[in-house]
Amino acid sequence: MQKAEAALGVKGFITFEGIEGSGKSTQIKLLSDFLKSKGRDVLTTAEPGGTDIGLKIRRLLLEPENHMDPLTELLLYNAARAEHVRKLIYPSLLQGSVVICDRFADSTMAYQGYGRGMDMSVITTLNDVVIPELKPFITFLLDMDVEAGLRRNIGAGKEDRFELETIEFHQRVRHGYLVMAKEEPGRIKLIEASGSVEDVHRKIIEALISVQNRTWGLNTP
Numbered sequence: 625m626q627k628a629e630a631a632l633g634v635k636g637f638i639t640f641e642g643i644e645g646s647g648k649s650t651q652i653k654l655l656s657d658f659l660k661s662k663g664r665d666v667l668t669t670a671e672p673g674g675t676d677i678g679l680k681i682r683r684l685l686l687e688p689e690n691h692m693d694p695l696t697e698l699l700l701y702n703a704a705r706a707e708h709v710r711k712l713i714y715p716s717l718l719q720g721s722v723v724i725c726d727r728f729a730d731s732t733m734a735y736q737g738y739g740r741g742m743d744m745s746v747i748t749t750l751n752d753v754v755i756p757e758l759k760p761f762i763t764f765l766l767d768m769d770v771e772a773g774l775r776r777n778i779g780a781g782k783e784d785r786f787e788l789e790t791i792e793f794h795q796r797v798r799h800g801y802l803v804m805a806k807e808e809p810g811r812i813k814l815i816e817a818s819g820s821v822e823d824v825h826r827k828i829i830e831a832l833i834s835v836q837n838r839t840w841g842l843n844t845p
């Protein structure tokens with residue numbers, strides 16, 4: 625990936641992060657509709673996934689019976705991301721689309737780093753290889769109480785390998801996200817996500833306008 629091309633792409637790359645049940649999918653749909661109504665081309669995608677191979681890796685990673693070593697898990701997330709970035713994200717950004725991704729590299733730091741306790745420098749080194757030059761210009765971290773989030777997901781027909789993890793695991797993930805948001809306040813926007821869907825959407829638009837209004841000519845909905 626050429627540096628100039630990558631720099632071009634970065635301008636339209638938005639990610640959503642958060643613990644299980646924090647409402648990312650609903651908010652991604654609302655943000656996508658908002659941006660489309662302002663005339664932007666928008667691609668929404670998710671990790672792990674986004675490509676045929678990514679979806680196969682996703683099944684490996686999430687099926688509850690697939691017990692695996694944490695290093696295997698870390699490498700599989702990175703393998704799915706390598707496909708996703710090269711086959712879908714970069715090409716879409718280069719065509720001028722805004723790309724909104726449900727989870728990205730911050731998830732790896734939060735789940736494999738803070739959650740599993742894997743060496744952060746290994747995670748950072750893999751990042752440098754898999755996504756050189758690609759960073760979201762804004763990341764919305766939807767934050768809420770861990771138990772409330774997990775309760776929201778009950779009955780959603782979803783009991784994957786991570787949902788079966790302990791509350792303590794999910795608390796470490798949440799703590800990790802909060803540390804990351806403190807370290808990078810310019811990019812990672814902490815959004816309190818336990819309020820109504822409309823309230824959370826409004827906060828997201830306000831945060832987006834505060835960093836991108838000049839380029840995209842956005843106004844409140």
Ligand code: TMP
Nearest residue numbers: 671672701727728731732735736786787
């Ligand atoms: P989700 O698509 O329902 O959010 O499920 C994906 C799960 O994978 C979620 O529990 C978080 C986890 N995950 C990681 O552990 N590391 C990663 O790098 C990514 C992208 C997701």
